[in-house]
Amino acid sequence: MAVYREKDFHERRNAANDAKKALLDKFKARPAADDPQVLARQAERKAILEARALREAEKERLKQERLAREAKERAEREAIEAEARRIAEEAARDEARLREAEENERIARVLADEAERKAKRDARYAARKARVGRQPPKPFV
Template sequence: MAGFKVPSFQDRMTAAADAKQRALAKLKAKPAVDPAVLAERAAARAAKEAAEAEKREEKKRAKAEAEEAKRIAVEEAAAAALAAEIAKRPKVRTAAEMKAARDARYAARKARM
């Protein structure tokens, strides 16, 4: 019974060259891609890219709408807070209102006498 023979450097080089030749022969035997198939693939890729671009635009538009709604909500909350603050303040009467109230008191006093 023969033992295991360690391949020499020359044997390994020959095996590598044979493997390379077989791989090249396999690639050469492969038929060329039909131009119609290439055109179909390009159309499919273009359609996919267009759909992705539309999806990105829709996502960007939805994000902008959400930000706008958030900004409007913040503005409305600020306006409501300002209105509540103004409602809490005591009313400052104008000089005409104070004169009218004084005249009304004077007229009521004269009417009692």
């Protein structure tokens, strides 16, 4: 079985220096900005970005068209609902006027019947008084 051995200070320092050196070598090995591979990669990225911008513009245009269509449909639906509401309110007003007219007619009939009954009662009373031959008492003046 292997025994674990901790690294001492010198080994750790050498490992850090090696890592720094590897990073520096990697940076130095990077191709220059005018390298054909770098230019090709930049052109490819540019093409991807342009295609993305076109897709986003198309998506935005479709979204605006959809929003405009929905707004138009909503406006049409609201106009239809407003017209239906206006017609319903007009019908309700007509029905209320009709009920009011019927109620007024009923009240007028009741009042006419009441007046007719009162007139018959007064006629009977006057006839009874005439048969008896008695005059009603005179009011005090």
